[in-house]
Amino acid sequence: MTADLFADDPHAPKPLRLGEEAVLLRGFALGEADALLADIAAITSRAPFRHMITPGGKSMSVATSSCGDLGWVSDLHGYRYASADPLSGQPWPKIPKRWLDLAERAKQAAGFAASSAPDACLINRYAPGARLSLHQDRDERDFGVPIISVSLGLPAVFLWGGNRRADPYRTMALSHGDVLLWGGVDRLRFHGVRPVTQDALDRRMYRFNITMRKAA
Ligand code: MD6
Ligand code: FE
Numbered sequence: 776m777t778a779d780l781f782a783d784d785p786h787a788p789k790p791l792r793l794g795e796e797a798v799l800l801r802g803f804a805l806g807e808a809d810a811l812l813a814d815i816a817a818i819t820s821r822a823p824f825r826h827m828i829t830p831g832g833k834s835m836s837v838a839t840s841s842c843g844d845l846g847w848v849s850d851l852h853g854y855r856y857a858s859a860d861p862l863s864g865q866p867w868p869k870i871p872k873r874w875l876d877l878a879e880r881a882k883q884a885a886g887f888a889a890s891s892a893p894d895a896c897l898i899n900r901y902a903p904g905a906r907l908s909l910h911q912d913r914d915e916r917d918f919g920v921p922i923i924s925v926s927l928g929l930p931a932v933f934l935w936g937g938n939r940r941a942d943p944y945r946t947m948a949l950s951h952g953d954v955l956l957w958g959g960v961d962r963l964r965f966h967g968v969r970p971v972t973q974d975a976l977d978r979r980m981y982r983f984n985i986t987m988r989k990a991a
Contacts, residue, residue: 790885793935793947796921796959798885804877804925805952811873812927815898815983818842818868822860824900830854836905837968842868845895845990847914854914856895856990870896870987877954878923878987885956890920893987901931901982907968909940912988920989921958927951929971929982936965949984 791799804811824838827849841847845856846867860867875892882890895915899907912922926949933955936944942965949955957964971982 794961797957797961803954895990917989932969
């Protein structure tokens, strides 16, 4: 990997390698974080956050929305990608160009080979207490394109496991502006998010996470 991330800034953090094909770019999206949050507000004014029902019949503590050609949905029938928002019957909002540009720059900075642009983007919103249990992302057809995940707002503890649910996992903090990428041999790792907590002096209400993928 020969990433020259922030080549002009001697204090910029180095890409952190978490696996053969998994890289954490701390603070990579900090400069545009406010714009990304404004984009999320615009998207979710049309495709509102909702608490999806899992196939097991439970309401997810994380509120979700999507943008792109395909959006991630869950109900009693299972998890899948759908081209329309089931709440409105309308297509999902487009992925903002700013997000696609960020994804492209992050792939380059993390040393990933050129690959197709994402066509699906899941947007998660965590209020304090919301969590995401260990899972794999395996509903996408193209694992050759890494998932690009952007963290915004409140920090969270991310669980980073192996290819089997019972494998041991590591934990790491994901903070406002961090970008995590993973693909290839690391694409099927189990992962999750511990219940989000809010420091008494932290005025942010939520953690947001954007994950862009190639689903079709
Ligand atoms: C989250 N992220 O950080 C949930 N999945 O809120 C994910 O589930 C995820 O960050 C695949 C790849 C990157 C991710
Ligand atoms: Fe995931």
